[in-house]
Amino acid sequence: METGPIYRIEAVTKVYRGDVDVHALRGVDLEIEAGEFLVLLGPSGSGKSTLVNILGGLDTASGGHVFFRGDDITGLGERELTRYRRDHVGFVFQFYNLVPSLTALENVALVTEIARDPMEPGAALELAGLPAGRHDHFPAQLSGGEQQRVAIARAIAKKPEVLLCDEPTGALDSRTGIRVLEALESINRQFGTTVLVITHNVAVGGMADRVIHFADGRVARIERNETREAPASIAW
């Protein structure tokens, strides 16, 4: 495993221009170590999603720099950003965004077909905790938790270096939510994948290496946990 920060974030700002300019990020500096499990907390509009989107190559910064493994990704064009997402980043969202016309297995295969060194789609689903009997079901035939596990499997199947999760448990009940968090935790441990989780649930912070608190477009403070709690012990 390489050492050194996987992301170095320097004075990143983001302004959404419009009738009224919205300053989503007002200068963020942060280093993220490879293999870290980070939880991002903060009220709505505090800038955490904006940062994650910039890290994931879905959005571009208005100022400052983001280095991924030493390479500046701030100036990349559309084509390079697509390549970057394809090769390095996995996403999990609150709404699972599965393809309704493909079964669970096929949804994962969709990604492994374009990845450089993917795992078997079935293995990815196992890893994310979807029982083998459900692999051939269409999203409409799966529960919310199951769909989210398919989404996680789809995100990890290409063995990304980073897994970015924006409110992955936001639409789930506590029991299902814990299962999903367990899946993320085990991927982080087994593969050393760097994981960033955005959440409103303060308790989730317990399972992180570090908890980044956002407020008003800035990093307000950073908490470091000496020991990571098991997801099962998180009070919902």
Add this chain to the structure above:
Amino acid sequence: MRMSALDAKLLRDLARLWAQVGAIALVMAAGVMTLVLSVGAQRSLFETRAAYYERNAFADIFAAATRAPEALHERIAALPGVAAVETRIRENAVLDIEGMVEPAAGMLVSVPDDGVEVMNRLHVRSGRLPSPGHPDEVVVNEPFAAAHGFAPGDAFGAVINGRKRQLQIVGTALSPEFIYVVTDLMPDDRRLGVVWMSRAALEAAFDLKGAFNSVSVRLLRDQPAAPVIDGLDRLLESYGGRGAHGRADQQSHAFLDSELNGLKAMSYVLPPIFLLVAAFLVNMILSRLIALEREQIGLMKAVGYSGASVAWHYMKLVIVIALIGVALGLVAGTLMGRGLARLYGEFFHFPFLIFRVSVDIYVLAVAVSVGAAALGALRAVRAAAALPPAVAMRPPSPPRYRRLFSGGLPFAPHLPRTMVMIGRNLVRRPLRALFTTLGIALSVAMLVGSLFTFDSIEVLIDSTFFGSERQHATIGFVHKQPAAALYEIERLPGVLVAEPARNVAARIRNGPVERRLAITGKPAGSELSRLMDVEGREISMPEEGVALTAALARILGTGRGGSVEIELMEERRETVPVPVSAVVESYIGLGAYMEISALNRLMREGDYISAVHVTLDPALTDELYAAVKALPMVGSIGLQRVAVQNFRATMAENLLMTMSVLVGLAAIIAFGVVYNGARIQLSEQGRELASLRVLGFTRAEVSWILLGELALLTMLAMPLGWALGHAMAIAMVEGQATELIRIPLVIERATYARASAVVLAASILSALIVRRRIDRLNLVEVLKTRE
């Protein structure tokens, strides 16, 4: 008055959906336009012709004779049903025009010396009529004058009954009798002139003092033509009468009819195609709109709007779309109809044009278009009206997919998942896929079904002028000549091969069915003017019996081995039974052929010929033309090769114009179908596509998922379009076949390819427009919201 909230929503929906609304309205407009255009132009031209005929007293019946005494005039006028009679002299001449190497054909027509034209009155465009005391004064038809830059005061040479004369132009005119004149089957204003001269001058030139050889008759109102035709035939029988006929057999009238009826075909074929496609598009867009507004519908109902008022709200949207289309179509159709009528009017040299607003067609267009749109909307609107509010406010149940193609396809076991997505989406909406395919296929069919005529005409030319009538020119004699005249022609400079022919006017009859035509005698084993059977093989002229063209055999209800009665209409006037010895192919006119000596025997005459077919040495044509102009026995010269060349040039121009109009129309359909299809799919699948982009799929890959489905349907539409186009072509060929001309059914591969290329280009263009929207998908926005 304040606008209701629902109407405000309606307007905003229209503004938001402007591109899709516009595409549908365009398709409707094209349908309305083609309807109004073709019906309007056709009515305008038919009415103009009728008025022209009426104002200039176009005759109802025409007859020709060799030489009939003027005294017959009274007896013709006494026939029951006859309103007026005018006797004339009509002859042919070879014209020698300065600056024009090849000879032109002249049709000489007498004008009464008292200056009172009873019928077929000239519409004088410049100058005046010839004065009786001046035998060399002539009026020429305006198009001929225009082609040569002639004006009153100019002069040209003519060989009239073997005598070279210089004719003085004193006026130019138009005539309802010569709206459409052809030489060698092609209109050619330069090479064919109508020349009106004083009756006295023509009587002197053709030794017809106190006699006539042509007569026109106008009937009393509502009198049938047949008894008068019979009476005329009886009266003219002993004066070399060649059979009277009505307007239907008058060359100019018949050609005009066939041209104008072609316009009618357009009004039957095109508008239904456009309206069908428009109905489908309305259905597609409205179903999607209602699916998107499901919750709003639930809300409207929850606050107390009735199902009917919800239905009416959406129906109004559809009606507005239809009315936009109708308005565009009516304006464009009316303007273009006038333009087309003007174009035809100029082509036919009508002295005036009558336009009339066809209110009935406008009403029909509005009713049919709104009806088609409403029909297309019916299912979607009914579903919206029936939706219970509580159900409506919940999200719709997720679409069901079938586990198809998971093992790939037999020929592609490892189908990429993106292809699987395309396949399953297609199968989930089979009707939409079907109608999309059909819509695109119809635009291909429309092109194939109209552009094929150029292939067919090419084959017609090829078969007629390079298969059966291979002569470069035909030299016609003023009077029949002894067979030795052939050698005189053979000796002319530039003549390579010469073959004799004889034409005899006759009626050919089988039972009650009869046709008037010239029986053509050709020598057995002729090399230039040949007989081809229906398979296009040359057959030798049978020694005995008569060979009929397939069309004539069909009309007479006979065939090889049968028999027909031939009533000879020249000199020997007798009816003789003749066996049918062969059936041959010919696309132009009706023909009957006999071996030339057999025809002469039938006439109980020695070896006579009336024309010579020749092939020419191109280097010596000028010398030949000069010689022919000086040869007294020559009454006409047909230049088939020159005619074909001119015709091909005209065709090429027509192809370009027809092509550009049709390409536009086909593109409107293809654009409407593909653009709307892509927009609706984008609306349905936008989320999926955005999430794929997040997963690292490129814009191109994501576009392919969306557009691949349409690409697949477009591909499927090609063979279907070709088949439909072929069927349309069959219907066109059969529907437009007349006794004058039948076009063979020929569709070249290039025509299929051209049709497909046009439609593919339009489809790709519309896909590219939608592709720009895919490129602009906002990834973050889409992912953070629930559908």
